[in-house]
Structures are given as structure tokens and as C-alpha cells.
Amino acid sequence: MAEAVAVSAQTKPPTWSEQHPGEPVVSFENVYLSFHGKSVLEDISFEVHSGETRILLGPAGVGKSVLLKLVNGLIKPDSGRIRVFGQEVETMRERDLFKLRANIGSVFQEGALFDSMTVRDNVGYRLNEERVDPVEVERRVTDSLRFVELEHTLDKFPSQLSGGMRRRVSIARAIINRPELLLYDSPTGGLDPITSTTIIQLIIKQRDVYQTSSLLVSHRLQDAFMVATHRFNREKNAMEKLPNNGIEESTTFLVLHEKRLVFNGSTHELVHSEDPFIKEYLS
Amino acid sequence: MPDSAIDRAAKDRIGSLQAYALLSGRALANLFRRPLYLADIITQADSIGVGSIPIVLLTGFFTGAVLALQSASSLATFGATAITGQLVSFSMIKELGPVLTSLMVSGRNASGMASELGSMVVTEQIDAMRALGTDPLRKLVMPRIVATVFMLFFLTILSDTVGTMGGATTSILLLSQDASQYFHSAYQSLRFGDIFQGLIKPIVFGFIIATIGCFYGMNTKGGTQGVGRATTQAVVVSSVLIIFSDFILSKLMISVFGR
Numbered sequence: 001m002a003e004a005v006a007v008s009a010q011t012k013p014p015t016w017s018e019q020h021p022g023e024p025v026v027s028f029e030n031v032y033l034s035f036h037g038k039s040v041l042e043d044i045s046f047e048v049h050s051g052e053t054r055i056l057l058g059p060a061g062v063g064k065s066v067l068l069k070l071v072n073g074l075i076k077p078d079s080g081r082i083r084v085f086g087q088e089v090e091t092m093r094e095r096d097l098f099k100l101r102a103n104i105g106s107v108f109q110e111g112a113l114f115d116s117m118t119v120r121d122n123v124g125y126r127l128n129e130e131r132v133d134p135v136e137v138e139r140r141v142t143d144s145l146r147f148v149e150l151e152h153t154l155d156k157f158p159s160q161l162s163g164g165m166r167r168r169v170s171i172a173r174a175i176i177n178r179p180e181l182l183l184y185d186s187p188t189g190g191l192d193p194i195t196s197t198t199i200i201q202l203i204i205k206q207r208d209v210y211q212t213s214s215l216l217v218s219h220r221l222q223d224a225f226m227v228a229t230h231r232f233n234r235e236k237n238a239m240e241k242l243p244n245n246g247i248e249e250s251t252t253f254l255v256l257h258e259k260r261l262v263f264n265g266s267t268h269e270l271v272h273s274e275d276p277f278i279k280e281y282l283s
Numbered sequence: 284m285p286d287s288a289i290d291r292a293a294k295d296r297i298g299s300l301q302a303y304a305l306l307s308g309r310a311l312a313n314l315f316r317r318p319l320y321l322a323d324i325i326t327q328a329d330s331i332g333v334g335s336i337p338i339v340l341l342t343g344f345f346t347g348a349v350l351a352l353q354s355a356s357s358l359a360t361f362g363a364t365a366i367t368g369q370l371v372s373f374s375m376i377k378e379l380g381p382v383l384t385s386l387m388v389s390g391r392n393a394s395g396m397a398s399e400l401g402s403m404v405v406t407e408q409i410d411a412m413r414a415l416g417t418d419p420l421r422k423l424v425m426p427r428i429v430a431t432v433f434m435l436f437f438l439t440i441l442s443d444t445v446g447t448m449g450g451a452t453t454s455i456l457l458l459s460q461d462a463s464q465y466f467h468s469a470y471q472s473l474r475f476g477d478i479f480q481g482l483i484k485p486i487v488f489g490f491i492i493a494t495i496g497c498f499y500g501m502n503t504k505g506g507t508q509g510v511g512r513a514t515t516q517a518v519v520v521s522s523v524l525i526i527f528s529d530f531i532l533s534k535l536m537i538s539v540f541g542r
Contacts, residue, residue, distance in 0.1 A: 094413075
């Protein structure tokens, strides 16, 4: 078994990040967006590098989810340049975007599970669409659900799951083909603190076990700081606080306020920022 | 200079028309691309076609029956009750069969498509589908268009048949007319142009029902209230368009076939 895994690892084609070392996975340059003449985002510029987790903070309704949809081309900007895996998303045709999105996992705000499909079909959706062998689909669906500790829900429908379970299934669906980029849209929004911690643990596990680049939208500061100050312990199969009040260096922050990015930096820089809005937001 | 309210309204209308044309065109273009989603087409055909059979049968039968009842009294004034069968079959095959069947299917399915797709839009399932690499126009819209056009064609034939039978039931049982005379006049007077006219209409109407239902569903905005609004608009617009296009098609067919 171990040999098979080793052979599989050897034959696995190199990822985009391995082929393009040093290049950002996501790059926004002076992006502007408006809806019906009303400006939503102005002059947004930032980058997400390989293995990096960037947490996008900001008050509700400021345009965080919209920014996330710009990344995988679900929405096109009015102007500016968005590069994902080196490709210019804003000029791509929808048909070409489908290929690009094969390498991006998305976790939507309320899970966005297909309510007419079982958990098995939801998680295996992408593989079924790619006409992957059903036996292989079943194996990978089970693996993916095991990662989020929900392998017993295979035949359930989304309506039979709790809010937290739906988010976990959504994460399982997003990671089934091991994407190089993960987009989390308020994965803990509307959940109780215990369930939120479970979701955050999964995000940290994904970050530390697979080193997947990710962009995480949140308006809950406690969740964001938990991601920045915790690591996943594989032996205990649980997350733990970094020793000596340490900070996870690959996890950094962006803060959106009144259509613009008002902060782009590390956890340390964020908590020591002198910006009046950020000070008030963090207090 | 900022746009006036009239400018904005005009732009919105033209924008909607453009979006409708693009949705219809792209969905149809997907017919010639892989994957075809044959299983989804069959599922929709079952839901739209087989599911509509009871209402189409009832509507068709009673329309034919009441047509015979009403026309017989008028025809009796001129001593022409012998052509009741002809009048019923003409009316059913050329006009009432296609139009009433389409209106029934529109009420049942344009609303169903708009609400189903609208719910998927507001719960981000459409975005999730796109994010997972599937074109919703190919997976959701194209099968609905194909299934509606295909099934409405056969539902109309069914409606024409039971309508003629409904007229026969009234003529024979209630008006004591001769059965062979009714069926003879109903059959002998029909020409190719009449049948062609009656069968080309459901194809156009089916396209209208499915594209309008899907268009309003895919463009739903504003949560559950928006879903309700999209559903209502889909039924109203598709019904009006069916009646409007019926007039245009009838005019065209009469100019081609002379009847």
C-alpha cells in the first residue's frame, strides 16, 4: 500500500506552483468593480503565494464574497487585472474558466450543496462530471468525507444535515480533487462557536497537511486569529495553539473597508496597526 | 451626463432581450457539444411531458366537447350541423390544441423551471455548479428546452386527438348526431397545411416556454421573494408570447397554405 502511494506520488504531474516557483497563485492589480453604476470595489491589489493562507476581513456587506467570486471568474471586474495560475481571468471565456476552476476548490457561504443530490453525489460531483470510474469516485468520496469526519453521511440529503455538517460536506466537495487553491467564503458564518471551531480545525488541517494556498473570507475575528495562531497536530489528529504565543507565518491578513483594501500584511502588523478603522475593528 | 429614468428603463429592456437571446443561443449551441446530458433530458421529458398528460387530456377533451356543444347550436341555424366534426377538428388541430396545451404546460412547467432554477440561484447552487466546472446552460437549461419542445409536440397530438373525441362524445351522445358523419367530416376536410400548422406551433411554443422559464429562473434576484416574482413573470410572459406568436404563425401559415 505504502509502495503504491509512493509510486503514485512519483508519477503525479508537477503542480502549477512547482512549475512556476515564486509566482503568485492569485494576483489582483488595481481591480475595480461596480453593480448598476454603484461602485463596490476600488483599486484592489494583492497577491496570494503558493502555500499561503490569506484571511480577508471586513464588516458585513463590504464586498468580501464578491471579491472571492472575482478570483474564480464567477464575476468579471470593470477594470484591472486578475491573474490566477498565471492566466488572466478577466479576459477568459467561460469555457476556458471551467478548466481553470478544476484547480480551485470553493466553499460557499451556506455550503451551496445541491439539495436534490445525496452527500455522495454532491462530494463526487466533479469526478462524476469528469466521467471518472465509479469505483475510484466512491473511494475518493469516502476519503474526502473521512477528512471532514462525515463518512457516515454518504446517503443522506443536505436537508437531513445540520448547518455545520453541510459546511463540512462543502469542504469535502471542494478538496476532492486536491485543488491548488481553496476559496472559503465565510465558512463559519451563522454557526455556533463549537461548530465554528470544528470548521476552523478543518481549514488548519488542510493548510498544514496539504499546504494548499487559500483565501479565507471571514467577519469573525476570533476564527481568523485562531487560524493564525494554531497548527494541526497529526499525531493527536487535533489542532493546537502554537507554542510561545507563536504565529503561523504563512497566514496573513487583508482588510476591506469602504470598497478598498485598507490593510495587507502579517498578523503582527495587523494587531499593531495604527489605522483608526483597524484599531476600532479589532477592539 | 447621467442617464435619465427613461434611458435606464430602455437599457434594462434591451439588456434583458440581449441576455435572453444569449441564454437561448448558448443553450442550443450546447446541443452539439459533449457531454450531452442525455439522462437529464430524459428526466426532464418525464417530468414535463409525462407529468403533464393528465391536465392535457382533461383540457383537450372538454375543450373539444364544449366546442361541439357551442358550434352545433350556431350551425343548426344554417342547417349545417353535419360539419360539426370538421369545425371541431379544424379548431382543435390548427388552434386550440397547440395553444391550450402550451398554456397548460406553461402554467405547470415554466413556473416550475423558474422556481427550481431561481431557488438554485439564490442558494448559490448555480455558482457552485460553475465553480465545479459545469456549464449550467448545458446541464440545466439545454435539457429543459429539448425536453419541452419534444414532449409538447406529442402532447399537442394527444390533445388534438382527445379534443376531437370530446367533440364526438358531445355530438353523438348529447346532440344525437351520426358518428360516421362526424368522423368523416372531421377527417376528410383536413389538408396537409392544417396538420403542418398544428404541428409547427408546439415546437415554437415549447421553445418559448422553456427559454422564458429558464431565463427568469437564471436571472432571479432578491431571495425567496425574487423566486416568487420570477415564477409569476415566467408564466405571464410565456403565456402572452405564446398567444402573440400564435397570431404571427397563423398569419404566416395562411399566407403560405392559403387556409
